[in-house]
Amino acid sequence: MATDLQTMPLDGQDVLGEIQKYDFVTETHGVFKARKGLNEQIVCEISEMKREPRWMRDFRLKSLKVFESKPMPRWGGNIGIDFQDIYYYLKPTEHQGKTWDDVPPEIKETFDKLGIPEAEKKFLAGVKAQFESEVVYGSLKEDLAQKGVIFTDTDTAVREHGDLVREYIGTIIPPEDNKFAALNSAVWSGGSFIYVPKGVKIEFPLQAYFRINAERMGQFERTMILVDEGAEVHYVEGCTAPMYSSESLHSAVVEIIVRRGARCRYTTIQNWANNIYNLVTKRAVAYGDALMEWIDGNLGSRLTMKYPAVYMMEPGARGEILSIAFASKGQHQDAGAKVVHCAPHTKSRIISKSISKNGGRSSYRGLCKVQDGAVGSKSNVVCDALILDPKSRSDTYPYIEVEEQDVQVEHEASVSRIGEEQLFYLQSRGLTEAEASSMIVSGFIEPLVKELPMEYAVEMNRLIELQMEGSVG
C-alpha cells in the first residue's frame, strides 16, 4: 500500500490542484495528510486514493448529497456527533502509525484476559494494519477460488470485479435509505465482498480475517454478499475482543442477496469500546425458498443502532434473526430486527435477548411487515430482556404492519430480573455471587450462543464473565 501514491494517475483529475494544497504530493515520502471533516473534496480524495473508477466516485458524491439532505433519525438513541470533527479516511499506514503504547490500558487488560495472542492483539487494537494470515489460509483461498468463489475486500472487488460491484452496490440499501447509509456510501472503505456461484456450498464459515492485506475493520465498512441459486455460505464478522478505535463513529452497510434455494448465515459478534457510536444498516433480500439468517451479538459501544433486515421476495423465502445485546454503564443498545413479507407463504422468526446492567439501557426495536397479498405468511417474534439491577433499563418497541388477512403473526415479550432466590440457590452450591449472576446470564443467552461457531461461543461466554465481574455488590 505504501506505493499507492507513486502510482496514482496524476493527470485529468479535477480535484488534484486542491489535493496538493494539502500535502498530497508524489514525493517518495509523501503522505496523504489525513484531516477531519466531510465535503466533496474529501470524498474525491478518498476515491482517488483508492484509484477507483469514475462510477464509484460518482456514487460517492451522489451519496454525499443525500447525506447532507437527510435529517438525523429522531428515534433510537441520542446521537451526539459532530460530522466535521471526524476523520473519514485514514490510510492503513496511518493506522499502523499508532503505537501499542497509545492503546488504553483497559483494552490491553481485556485482551490479556481473553488470552489473545500478541500479534492478534496489535491487529485488533489497530496498531498493525494487517493480520498475517496468508500462510494459514492460503490453501483455503485457493480451494475457494477453484470453485469460482470470490472472497476479497470490497476495495479490491471494485478494482477486480467492478461490473459485479457496480451492478449490485446500493441496490439493497440505497443511499437514500437513511442518513447513515448515505454517509457510508460516500466514504466507505474496507468490508468484504463475497460471491458464491450457483450450487456451491462452502462448508466452513468464512471469516473476515481470512482476508489478506485488507484494511482492518474500518469505520465505514461496506460488505456485499451474493449467494447464487442453491448455494450456501456462512460468513462470520468481527470478533469478541473489544474493538478499540480512536475514532468515535462506525457506520457500516451490509447488503446481501440470497437467490432461489440458497442459504446465507451472517454472524456478527462485536464488542466496541465505550466511546463508539455504532450505527449500522444491514439488509438481505431472500428469493424463492431461500433462507437468510442473521446472528447478531452487540456488546459495548456508547450507542448501537442496528436492525438486521430480511425482505422475503418470493414464495417460500425464510428469514431468521437472532440477536443479543448487552448494555452496561454508559451504553445504549438500540437493536432489533426487521422482517418484511412481500410474497405468499414466507416465514420469519426473530429471537431477541437483551441484558442491561449497571445503568445500561437496551431497547428492542423491531418491525414485522406483511404486505398485501402475502397470504399464508407466518412470523414469530420473541424478545426477552434481563435486567440485572434497578439502575438499568429495558424497552421494547415492536412495530407490526399487517396488510393481509390470511397470516399468522405472533409477538411475545418478557422482562425478568435476576431473582434473589436464584442467586441464593447457586450460592448455596459454592458459587460466588458474581459467578452465580454470570451463570444466570450465560444461561439466558444460551439459545443464541449455541448457534455460534465453537470458538466464538467460548469467547462469548468468557466475555460475558468479564462483563459480569465486579458487577454485583
Add this chain to the structure above:
Amino acid sequence: MTETLKIKNLHVAVGGKPILTGVTMTIRRGEVHALMGPNGSGKSTLAGVIMGHPNYEVTEGTIELNGKDILEWDATERARAGIFMAFQRPMAIPGVKMADFLRHATTNVRKPDRKEGEQLIPMREFRKELRDKMTQLRMDEEFARRYVNDGFSGGEMKRAEILQMAMLRPKFAILDETDSGLDVDAVKLASQSIAEIGGADMGILIITHHDRLLEHNTPDFTHVMLGGRIVETGGVDLARELYTEGYDKVRQRHPEDAAVEKEMAAEKKFVSGVA
C-alpha cells in the same frame, strides 16, 4: 474430635417479624436428626438461616461450625465449608446445563480457595464421577444435559437435589421436605439414596412430615418444632408418634407454644390478607 454444627438460642426475624424464638440443637457428623412440626412452625426458616439466606435476620444466638461462628458468612462460604441444603423448591436456571453447573459447584466446594476463572476439575475426571453417582441414584444420563431444574417434574427436582448432595459430599446436609410431592416409590428411592450417600459420613437434618424418608435413615434424634421453638427432642419413637398421631398431643403438652403458634398463624393470615 467429632465435627459439629451447633445452633444456640437462635432467634430469627423476617421483615421484622420474629419466626424463630430460641432454637438450640447440636448435630454431630454421622448423626441423623429428624425435624418435625406443623406447617408454619419455622422448620424451613431454620434450614434457610443455617444455609445463610440473606433475608433472614438473626437477632440473637449463634450458629457454629466446629466452634467457629459462621453467622457472618454468606451462603457461598458456608457451602464451601461443607454445609448443604436440599431445597424444598429448587430454582430453575434456564440455559445452564446440570453438568456445567455441577462442575462449577463441585470444584468450588472441593477447592474452597479457588478464585474466579481458575481451573475447574478436569472434565474427564468429573464426567466419570458424575456418571457413577447417577448410576448409583438410578438416574438417566440425559439428565446431566438438561437445564438446571428447568421443566423438571417434582420428583426430578428432588432427585437432582440428592445428586447435588452426592457430588458435593457435604459435612452437614439439611433436607427440607425432600419427600414432598413425591409418590411412595419415589420417596423410597430418595430415602435409600440419602442413606447410601450419607452413611456415617454426614450429619443430616431431615425436615419431614412423614416417616417414609426416615425408613432408611433412622433418626438418632427427633425434634419437634412449635411456634418457632423446639419443644421436644426424643428418639425414633417420637417420630413415629408424630406420624401416627399428629401434633395435638404435642400441643397439649406445650400449651404456651401452641398459643404462640396460633398467634403467628393469625398474624400471617392478616398480613397476607392485607397484601
